[in-house]
Amino acid sequence: MDTIFNEFGVAMTRRNGYELAQTLNPELSDDMLRLVYKTANHASIKDLLKRHIRANTQHLPHVDLDEIQMWVDVFHCYWKTCGELLAIQDRSPKASWVKVYEAWKELFSALHRGYMSPKVELPAWTIPCLYIVGKYLRVFAMNADEERSNNPNQETTETNFQDDLDMEADKFVWLRDCGVQLNRMFTLCLNDRANLMESRKWGIYNVANLLFKTYFKVKSPDLCKNVLRAIIAGRGDMPPFEAIPKSQRVIFKYYQGVLEFLDENYPQAEEHLTEAWNLCHKDALRNKELILTYLIPCHLVTTAKLPSAKLLEPYPRLQQLFLPLCGAIKKGELHAFDLALQEGEDEFVKRRIYLTLERGRDIALRNLCRRVFLAGGFEPPKEENAQPLRRTRVPLDEFVAAIRLGSQEKLDSDEVECLLANQIYKGFMKGYISRPHNMVVLSKSGAFPPTGV
Amino acid sequence: MWSSVSAQNGQAGQTGAPSYSYPPPAYTPVQVRQNFAAAYPPPPPPPSYPVHVAYGQPQASLPPQATYPPAQVSPTPAQEQPKKKIEWPESVRRYVQRSFLPENLDPSVTRQEMELKLKETISQANDQGLMYQINWDAMGLPQQMIVAERKRAMNMAAQAASTDTNRDDSLATAATGMKLSKKRKSGDFASAESAPWRTSVDSGPSLEDRITNPSPEKRQATEEATAKNTNNFQKQLEKRQKRFDGGYRSTYRSPSPPPNNGLVVGTCQTLEKRYLRLTSAPNPALVRPEPVLKQTLELLKRKWRTEGNYSYICDQFKSLRQDLTVQRIKNDFTVSVYEIHARIALEKGDLGEYNQCQTQLKSLYQLGLGGHPLEFKAYRILYCIHTMNPGATNDILTDLTPAEKKDPAIKHALDVRSAVALGNYHRLFQLYHDTPNMGAYLMDMFVTRERLLAMCKICRAYKQDVKLRLITEELGFESDGQAAEFIIEHVGPQQVEEFLQTRGDDIHFLTAKASTARCFEGPAQLASKKVDIKGQI
Structure with missing residues (x-):
């Protein structure tokens, strides 16, 4: 207690906000936890805290009684949280993550009051305290949810007047509540009208990141958009993005990119993800892997480019994920592509990249068509010494045969025409289909615009 | 000690006018009275009514005294309170008058007692809002009630005497109460109060309604208060009481119903009901229980087949669903209600309503209540294709098990999804003509969009022209005529000549021209805008 x-x-x-926040860190060793909790009992703790805080802030004239009282409240909640954590460690029958979460939530409320109350007006340099509170609020909420899913028989009966039943066995009761709390924290930061240098607005990106994480976890990424909107709307009087710590910027950009990605706005997604990629610390492999998980499919769609072996080298998981697909695309092996997509389907779907990767089939098809074109060889030279010209009038049957072989499916020629029409429409292939002649007439110059594959 | 007694009275909602009229010290052997009150449990007020307030001024609810001339009630403090202006119904006035008719008077009952009884009966009715419901003309007269009560009290005493060896004590205590006129009155009171519900012969609904229990906390409070005040004497009395009442608990009415947690069991028997959004707790009288709802469903199915009036059917289904919800009925019947409503909504293209059902079905299926989960999962995939919601599509894919993916309907829907995603219109329209169940209704929602996109591609890819037959076949039209109509609809009737030409036996569609004119790009883009439907998941 004394050290704290x-x-x-x-x-x-x-x-120093970060040092201050450390004093509220609930992640203590067992012994420390016990030590902190056992220094006092419910009756004596408040006085004890008051004594300690007063003694250590005596020399600071700006810390008045109200502020001391506020810190007493905060640390009182901290002490209670420690008690609940200790109960969990000791496997006490009354132990519950819900209680930990509730105690911690109270701590947040006490802190929130500190910022909002005109008597205290906690200065903005203390916002790292909010970070640590938000961080553990999320951790505790997730633990509470897990605990809840392990004892499913706590049916809550609530009266609702809705017309239909909402029986969705909610796995994220506490995390959702945590989302609400974090949102409070977000508004607390966002709505500070103080001078920018002393504004809590410096905290919004960190809190926004916490919110993003929470919303993604509870499977409602759409809620993130409200947060983004609020930040974009207030952009005029925000701290400049470049001035925000890099670690926060990376996460923020990553989520911004993923959100665009999920909306299939690939160019914007690529922009944000690339920014995150460039900001990311070179040794943060896990983060880089996450960014690449979305950036690679994104790149595939926007530029039809595949990752190089060198890029994937440090990420065995990504290799496993993408290499089979990439190989199939490169060689134009439709069947192999289908198999690889099917093989990885569960994983792709989980990461929400399946629908994007599926589009890679077009590129595989393009490469196959190109092979047909190249296999056609050259026109017999009309003149001596003339530059040899590729055969640009390719019989439809050649494509039919190639695609049948490649996909190992029985396709009729109409479907092949349909596929070719798609290729032409999407700009992978230049030319046209001539039905009367049963021919595909390709452009004499650059029938297959380079895609870099 | 006294305070606890009066509290008890107040809570119990007795017409405690006399007890208020005397200062506490006037009552020395309060125990007696208390025990009377306990022995004949006070009829507690129905918890939901603001009884305390109402009983605080019992006089206020008394009919104007002027209606019966010889009203010489000694003024009690309560009477001096300002009277509330209440319009007394004619029937009540008649009832009061009847009570005081000389031929009805009972010599054994004093005027005061009668007045109090009347007051009690009427104010009770008033408080419960039953003033106009009660048949006052058939209501028992106050003097009759009092006599009945006395008789019962006598019976009780006799019973007690026969079973209780300490009967002398009990009689003695009772007698002390009886001897002193003032005490006697209060004693009478205790019994008088208990009478209506004990007999419930002549009391009518108003008195029936009184037989509700005090809330558990109150009861506990009373118990505690009693316990505090208990001396030995009292304990003895209580023991005795217990003996002839069959236990402490029995001094109170049967345990109060569990606190209302929003669960309702309906009592409504009519089959049809209009849908109305609930804004307050549901009224059981307007909610149909499950057996009735089952009949309703049969009726609705019949009506849908014979009449096909969608707005009526939809409304009825919504109220049906509401009744299921408020009663928390979740079983195979619930599933079938939602499934049928979903199918009907599909048939009528009411995607909003369909989607509400779909959302519910999703969670109902998770409970494993039967039904047709595969059929509806397939619909959900098709629905997502229509709404172009990549997030939801991805969610569905996550949910599907390998076994489900092999189901014909789901496989079909997945194939449709992949065909749409890859722009394979050829396969899409082959699938369109081979849709299981009612999926075609959903596919109808997006075929036009896909046709337009396909037209863009065809225009771009084919030169110079194609036979109309190709479009008919590739885009799944039933005839060349339909295909032509579709083209005309989107290029405009004036320019038909430019794009459609007849050569020999065939009609040719000039794709190159249409491509340069970008006929289908605009409509295709328009059709691909996000679809927003209310109630989306």
């Missing part, structure tokens, strides 16, 4: 408040005093003196 010594650190607290130092952080307050130095006005």
